[in-house]
Amino acid sequence: MSKESIAILGGTGDQGLGLALRFCAAGREVVIGSRKADRAVEAAEEVGKQVSGAQVSGVENGDATDGAGIVILSVPFEHTASTVKSIRDRLAPGQIVVSMGVPLATAVGGSAAHMVGVWQGSCAELVASLVPDGVHVISAFQNVSAHRLSTLDEPVECDVVVSGEKEPRARVMELCELVPGLRGVNGGPITNARIVESMTALLIGMNIRYKVPEGVGIRFTGMAES
Amino acid sequence: MSKESIAILGGTGDQGLGLALRFCAAGREVVIGSRKADRAVEAAEEVGKQVSGAQVSGVENGDATDGAGIVILSVPFEHTASTVKSIRDRLAPGQIVVSMGVPLATAVGGSAAHMVGVWQGSCAELVASLVPDGVHVISAFQNVSAHRLSTLDEPVECDVVVSGEKEPRARVMELCELVPGLRGVNGGPITNARIVESMTALLIGMNIRYKVPEGVGIRFTGMAES
Numbered sequence: 001m002s003k004e005s006i007a008i009l010g011g012t013g014d015q016g017l018g019l020a021l022r023f024c025a026a027g028r029e030v031v032i033g034s035r036k037a038d039r040a041v042e043a044a045e046e047v048g049k050q051v052s053g054a055q056v057s058g059v060e061n062g063d064a065t066d067g068a069g070i071v072i073l074s075v076p077f078e079h080t081a082s083t084v085k086s087i088r089d090r091l092a093p094g095q096i097v098v099s100m101g102v103p104l105a106t107a108v109g110g111s112a113a114h115m116v117g118v119w120q121g122s123c124a125e126l127v128a129s130l131v132p133d134g135v136h137v138i139s140a141f142q143n144v145s146a147h148r149l150s151t152l153d154e155p156v157e158c159d160v161v162v163s164g165e166k167e168p169r170a171r172v173m174e175l176c177e178l179v180p181g182l183r184g185v186n187g188g189p190i191t192n193a194r195i196v197e198s199m200t201a202l203l204i205g206m207n208i209r210y211k212v213p214e215g216v217g218i219r220f221t222g223m224a225e226s
Numbered sequence: 227m228s229k230e231s232i233a234i235l236g237g238t239g240d241q242g243l244g245l246a247l248r249f250c251a252a253g254r255e256v257v258i259g260s261r262k263a264d265r266a267v268e269a270a271e272e273v274g275k276q277v278s279g280a281q282v283s284g285v286e287n288g289d290a291t292d293g294a295g296i297v298i299l300s301v302p303f304e305h306t307a308s309t310v311k312s313i314r315d316r317l318a319p320g321q322i323v324v325s326m327g328v329p330l331a332t333a334v335g336g337s338a339a340h341m342v343g344v345w346q347g348s349c350a351e352l353v354a355s356l357v358p359d360g361v362h363v364i365s366a367f368q369n370v371s372a373h374r375l376s377t378l379d380e381p382v383e384c385d386v387v388v389s390g391e392k393e394p395r396a397r398v399m400e401l402c403e404l405v406p407g408l409r410g411v412n413g414g415p416i417t418n419a420r421i422v423e424s425m426t427a428l429l430i431g432m433n434i435r436y437k438v439p440e441g442v443g444i445r446f447t448g449m450a451e452s
Contacts, residue, residue: 113414145448157447161428188339188431195428198421202387203446205414210449217447220429221383222371223436 004069006175009033009061009083012043015100016074018149019141020047024054025152026178031057033064035086040064050152065090070175072098072141077123078107084130093134096168099124099193100141102200113205115198124163124193138164138172139193142200144182145215155181158217161196163187185220230295232401235259235287235309238269241326242300244375245367246273250280251378252404257283259290261312266290276378291316296401298324298367303349304333310356319360322394325350325419326367328426339431341424350389350419362394365419366401368426370408371441381407384443387422389413411446 006023008016011032020030024047032047034040040058047056065071065087075083080101091097101123105114120126124139131137140162148156160176162169162184173184187196199218206216232249234242237258246256250273258273260266266284273282291297291313301309306327317323327349331340346352350365357363366388374382386402388395388410399410413422425444432442 148448185432186435187428188435192428192431195421195424198424202413202418202421205418206411206446206449209412209414212448214448216449219445219447220432221443221445222374222438222440223432223442 005029005031005067007031007033007064007068007071009064009071009073009087010075010079011058012039013074013076014146015141015144015149016072017043017046018144018146019072019074020056021050021152022149022156022179023175024051024056027055028178029055031059031064031068033059033061035061037063062087062090065095068095070096070098070172072100073127074100076107077101077103080123080126081130084127088130088132091132091135093132094136096136096138096171097127097131098138098140098172099127100139101127102142102197104201104204113201113208115201121191122193122197124190124197128190136165136168137190138162138168139187139190139196140172140176140184142197143203143218145217147214148217149179151214156217157181157219159183159185159219161185161187161192163192163196164190185223231255231257231293233257233259233290233294233297235290235297235299235313236301236305237284238265239300239302240372241367241370241375242298243269243272244370244372245298245300246282247276247378248375248382248405249401250277250282253281254404255281257285257290257294259285259287261287263289288313288316294321296322296324296398298326299353300326302333303327303329306349306352307356310353314356314358317358317361319358320362322362322364322397323353323357324364324366324398325353326365327353328368328423330427330430339427339434341427347417348419348423350416350423354416362391363416364388364390364394364398365413365416365422366398366410368423369429369444371443373440374443375405377440382443383407383445385409385411385445387411387413387418389418389422390416411449
């Protein structure tokens with residue numbers, strides 16, 4: 001179970017590529033997906049250059065979804081629904097889909113420090129409304145800086161709030177522990193994605209106010225060390 | 227300016243009393259307000275017992291508001307509007323009102339891990355809609371554990387996101403630094419209270435899931451030390 005393959009759809013973007021680098025560096029098999037296979041192949045080659053011995057390939061999103069234990073959706077919020085619809089027929093019961101999108105107002109030409117409302121409550125709940133029965137949607141990774149993920153020789157130093165059903169949530173929390181410095185925190189039910197996603201807008205504002213291009217991170221204190 | 231007196235309305239509750247203890251321990255003058263003067267007097271006596279030499283008094287909310295540099299609203303969310311209306315005539319331009327309320331669903335008989343919607347967007351913006359012109363409303367202190375505030379011999383170890391207009395925001399950030407372990411973080415415009423308030427519901431859920439009755443805290447990482 002813990003060695004299941006990881007597909008990262010939109011893995012050609014900064015944050016998806018950063019996760020691909022980190023999971024490959026931890027020895028896990030990663031399939032990068034993109035709408036266009038050739039861009040996914042390029043991204044996989046980039047990962048192979050940076051991580052020696054990386055088990056990584058690049059294919060079209062639907063092909064990446066087939067048979068992956070965990071499918072991470074790393075596409076801009078405005079492409080979330082169309083991406084999920086495009087892979088819907090490739091998803092099978094038992095698979096986990098990880099929503100890391102954030103409904104930033106950039107989706108409608110606004111500021112990255114503002115949010116837009118989502119009818120379902122959050123990007124993660126939008127995704128959950130679109131997947132077939134038996135597919136588990138988990139909210140995670142929204143607040144992890146792409147820059148820090150990509151700086152392979154440094155720990156990421158950030159907590160990841162993981163929300164959704166208990167058993168798949170635990171599996172995604174395990175995934176966090178593969179990345180040095182990252183810690184998965186039990187974020188309860190998926191409806192809490194409403195809060196966690198909005199925290200991204202707050203952090204983006206802090207990045208600007210405190211001039212931290214590498215990205216401000218978040219840590220929860222007072223919990224027993226896991 | 228930095229020695230202005232602090233009024234804490236609803237200072238008889240756990241969180242208000244905790245702040246009163248900490249500000250008195252830092253040598254600041256605190257006026258505890260309550261709807262009933264005698265309850266405020268009792269709370270002030272309690273602070274006097276725990277902090278030797280405390281400059282603290284207890285009076286009715288309106289009397290506490292008169293002349294205070296900073297007025298902290300520490301009342302349950304459902305009493306926010308009525309409290310602000312009751313002191314409205316006592317507020318003067320230049321005063322700072324700090325909103326620390328959170329629209330938890332407990333206000334309508336629901337769970338403390340859920341939120342209710344506020345027409346203005348947040349408790350802080352509700353307060354801002356009710357104060358006279360020239361009074362500055364700042365959002366702060368929502369995520370600080372009452373238990374940790376009250377444990378005077380230990381630092382609080384929590385960041386406080388402070389949102390609102392620049393100059394009064396800086397003054398409230400200074401207030402945070404009076405409490406060992408507490409750090410004020412620039413949270414930008416008051417509209418960000420929508421995010422910060424909801425983080426309280428997330429933290430309350432974590433307190434339950436991780437069995438931390440003292441309260442999970444939050445730290446932002448990656449910013450230069452202030």
